[in-house]
Amino acid sequence: MRIRFERVTQRYDGLALFTDLDLEIPSGRFFTLLGPSGCGKTTLLRMLAGFVVPDAGRVWFGDRDVTVLPVHKRAIGMVFQDYALFPDRSALANVMYGLLARGVAAKEAKSRAMAMLERVGLGAFADRAPATLSGGQRQRVAMARALVIDPELLLLDEPLAALDVKLRVELRAMVRELQLESGITTVFVTHDQEEALAMSDVVAVMDRGRIVQMGAPQEIYAGPVNGYAADFLGSANLVPSGDGKHRVVRREEIVIGEGELPGVIEAVEVRGSITGYRVRTALGVLHVDTWSVQHGRAHERGEEVMLRIPADARVVDGK
Amino acid sequence: MSAILKMRRDPAWTAVMIAGFAILGFFLVWPLVTTFAYSFRGKDGGFGLGGYATFFANRGYRDSVWNTLILGGAVTVTSMIIGGALAVLVARCRFPFAGWVAVLPLVTLVIPDVVVAAAWTLILGQQGILNAWLEPTGLQIGSLYSWWGLIFVMTLNSYVYAFVMIYVGLRAVDRNLEEAAMSLGQPLARVLTGVTLPLILPSIFGAALVVFTHVIGSFGIPAILGPRMPVLAVKAYNEFVSELGGNPQMQTIMASLLVMLGVAMLAAQKLAIERRQYQMESGRAPAPIAISGVPAMIAAAGVVLVVVLSLAPAVVAVVTAFTPARGPVVNYGGFTTVHMASAMGKSMQPLWNSLSLAAVATLAGVIFSVAVAYLVVKRRSALTRTLDVMVMLPLTIAGTVLGIALVNTFNTGWLVLTGTWMIMALAYFLRRIPNSVRAAEGPLHNVRDSIEEASVSLGVPPLRTFFKVVLPLIGPAVAAAAVLMWVTSLSELSATIVLYYGGMSTMPIEIFQQVDSGRLALASAYSCILMLAIFVPLAIAQWVFRVKVDVAQ
DSSP, X not given: OOEEEEEEEEEETTEEEXXXXXXXXXXXXXXXXXXXXXXXXXXHHHHHHTSSOOSEEEEEEXXXXXXXXXXXXXXXXXXXXXXXXXXXXXXXXXXXXXXXHTTOOHHHHHHHHHHHHHHTTOGGGTTOOGXXXXXXXXXXXXXXXXXXXXXXXXXXXXTTTTSOHHHHHHHHXXXXXXXXXXXXXXXXXXXXXXXXXXXXXXXXXXXXXXXXXXEOHHHHHHSXXXXXXXXXXXXXXEEEOSTTEEEEEOGGGSEEEEEEEEEEEEEEEEOSSEEEEEEEETTEEEEEEEETTTSSSOOOTTOEEEEEOOTTOEEEEOO | OHHHHHHHTOHHHHHHHHHHHHHHIIIIIHHHHHHHHHHTBOTTSSBOSHHHHHHHHSHHHHHHHHHHHHHHHHHHHHHHHHHHHHHHHHHHEEOTTGGGGGGHHHHHHHSOHHHHHHHHHHHHSTTSHHHHHHGGGTOOOOOSSSHHHHHHHHHHHHHHHHHHHHHHHHHTSOHHHHHHXXXXXXXXXXXXXXXXXXXXXXXXXXXXXXXXXXXXXXXXXXXXXOTTSOOHHHHHHHHHHOTTOOOHHHHHHHHHHHHHHHHHHHHHHHHHHHTTOOOOOOOOOOOOEEOOHHHHHHHHHHHHHHHHHHHHHHHHHHHHHTSXXXXXXXXXXXXXXHHHHHHHHHHHHXXXXXXXXXXXXXXXXXXXXXXXXXXXXXXXXXXXXXXXXXXXXXXXXXXXXXXXXXXXXXXXXXXXXXXXXHHHHHHHHHHHHHHHHHHHHHHHHTXXXXXHHHHHHTTOOHHXXXXXXXXXXXXXXXXXXXXXXXXXHHTOOTTHHHHOOTTOOOHHHHHHHHHHTTOHHHHHHHHHHHHHHHHHHHHIIIIISOOXXXXXX
C-alpha cells in the first residue's frame, strides 16, 4: 500500500513543526525516517497511526483519505520503543489480542499467534508473563503481536533503541527478514544512522520538520546533498573549498601514510575492526578511519603523517 | 481549537467528561452557589451585606466563628506535634514497640467520631471511670465539656492524618540526598534541618491543611463535648433544626463562612507549596537508626501511650456495652447483655440503612472516580484540570454545610430529593469522591500511554481498550478505594444529621441520639455493632483479598 502525505502542516506549542510537507512512501518497502530527536519523525509516524491529526493537509493510504480516520479503524501494526506489552497477559495472550479484537475465533487465533511466536523464536515462551522476559524477547513478542494481524502498514517507533548493542544488531536482522517475508509496507523511525542504512530500502533524512534527502542507503551515503545529511550519515569530513562551499570527504576515503597533505595525529582510537585517527592539517581537523589489521603500521599520537584526499569528492552547500 | 478537534475524535470520553461536569455542576456547585447567593441577599432581594452585618453584630454568631478558629488552630497545632513527632520517631529510629503504629490508620477507620466522643465521656465525664477511681482520694478532674476536653479528644481523632502524611513524606526522601549532604561535611543536625526539612515541607503543609479542614468540618465530637462553645458546624445545625425556625439566612452565612475558611486554607496551602514542589527521584528511604537506653524507653512509652489512647474508645465501648447502667451512670464490674440485646433488636433497620446507603454511594462513587481520574491523568487539558479542581471541592466543605446546601436546593423545583434516601446517598458520594479520585489517579499514572496505544492500534476502540487493558491494571487500587469509601460512609454523621428523616436513621445517628439522651451504655452497644460492621469488611478486604486499604489516600 502506497502512503502519501499531502501538504501536511502541523504546529506544536505555536511553533510550526511541518509546513506543507509532501512525502510519498512506496508500497511494500522498508522506509526509514532518520533524524535527531525533535526533527518531527515520530510525529509523522503517529500521524500514520492516527494518534496525531495534522492541522492541515491530508494523509493517504493508497486511494483512501485516512487523515481523520480513528486509530482502531486503520489496519496497522505498531511496535513501540518501550514494548508496550500488556503486563497482565502472557506472551501468547498478547499476540492473540489483536486477532480476538478482529473477531477471529479463539482456536484459530491461538494457532496463528503460536505460529507467529515460533517464527520470532519464542515458541517456548508462550505462557510467560512479559515481566519474566528479557528486553529482546519482549520486543520480539511486540513484533509478533503487530505482525500477526496482517497489517496493511507496519509502524516501528525506535523499537531497538532500548536494547544493548549486540541484541540490537541481532534483532534488526530479524525485523528486516520478517518485513521482506511479509512484504508489508513498513515505516521505521530511528536516530541511529547505522540502523537506518542497514535495514532500509529507502531512507529519508529529516532536519527540523523537513525532509533533507531521500533515497536508497547506498545513494545517500555516497551522495549527501548537503553538509547536514553528510554529517548525520557517517560523520563525514567537510573540507572547505572556497565561497562557502565544502567538499564531503568520508573518513574511510582518506589515505593515511602517503599523499600531499601534511598533518599531525592528535588522537588514536582503536574501535575493533576500524582504527580512527584525528589529524590536524592546514584544512582543519580531519577524521580518518582505517582497517585495524590490513593497515601495515599503526600510527601514534603526535606523529607527523601525510594524507591523500580524493580529488573527486562531492561539493555541497554550507554546513 | 485543537482541543475541540481532539475531543471530536474521542467521542466516548468527551461524553464522560460532559457527564462529569453535569453531575458536579448540578449536585455540588449549584447548591453551593445558591447557598452563597442567599447569604449575600439584601433586604430588597438584591445583593447586600445586611445578613453578614446582622451576623457579626450578634455575639452568639461571632463567638461561633471564633470558637471554630480557636478549635481548628489549637487541634492543628497539637495534632501536628503529636503526629509529626510520631512520624519522625518511627520513620527514622528503631526501638521497641515502634511497629505498633501500624494499627493506627485502621483504628481511626474503625472507630467513628461519635463513638470516640461517647467513649471519652464515659472515661473522663463527670461520672466517668477516671473520676470513679479518683473518688477515694477526694480529687476530681476538670470538666470534659471544656476547651481542654474538646481539644484533647479532637486531637486524638485527628493526629493520625498528620502522622500518616508526614510519615509518607519522610519515607519518600531519598537517602542519597542526605548522604550527599553529609559527604560534603555537614553534621547530621544541619542536614536534617537544611536538607530533609525543606523536602518534607509540602507534606507538612498538606497535613496541616487536612487536619484543619477536618476539625472545622467535624460535627460529632464538638456537638457532644462542646455545647458551651458551639462551633460553626454545630451552630448551623442547631439553627437548622430549631423549632423556632431560626433565621435561614444565618444558616447560609455560617455555611458560606465555613466554605470560605476551607477554600482560604486550601489556597494558602497551594501558595505555600507551589514554590516548594520538588520532583524527587524516588530512591531508597534512609534506614532507621537503632536507639537504646532512656531515649528508646521514652520513644516506646510515647508510641504505646498514643496507641492505647487511640484504642481506648473501642475497648471502653465494648466493656460498657456489657455493663449494667441506669441512664448515664454505668456500674462497672457488673455484666449484662440487656443493652446488647436491645441494640440488636432495634439496630437492624438503621444498620441496614447505613449499609445500603454506603453501598449505593460507593458504587456510584467508584464509577465516577475512575472515570474522572482517567480523564485527569490520560486526557490532560484545561477542561479536565478544571474537573480535577471541582472534584476536590468537597474536601473544603463541612458535612453539615453540604447537607444544608443540598436540603435547601433540592426541596422544591422539578427535582425534589429532600426527604428521600437519594439525597443521603448523594451526600456520601460527594463527600468521598475527592479521596476516591486521588486513589484512582495514582495507579493510572503508572499505566504507560503506549500500552493503551498498542491496544487501539490493534483495533480495539478507546473505550473498550479502557475496560480491557486499563481497568484490570488499576483494579486492586480501585477495590481498595471502594472499601475505604464504603466503610467511611458507614460512619458519616455530619451530613446525615441534617439529611436523615423518619425511617431513614443510620447507625451514627442512633449512637448520637443515645449519647444525647444520656443512654451511654446503649450507645456503646450500638457502637460495637457499627465498629464490627466496619471492621469485618475491612479485615476481609485486607487479609482475604489482599487489598491494601490506606487512609493516607
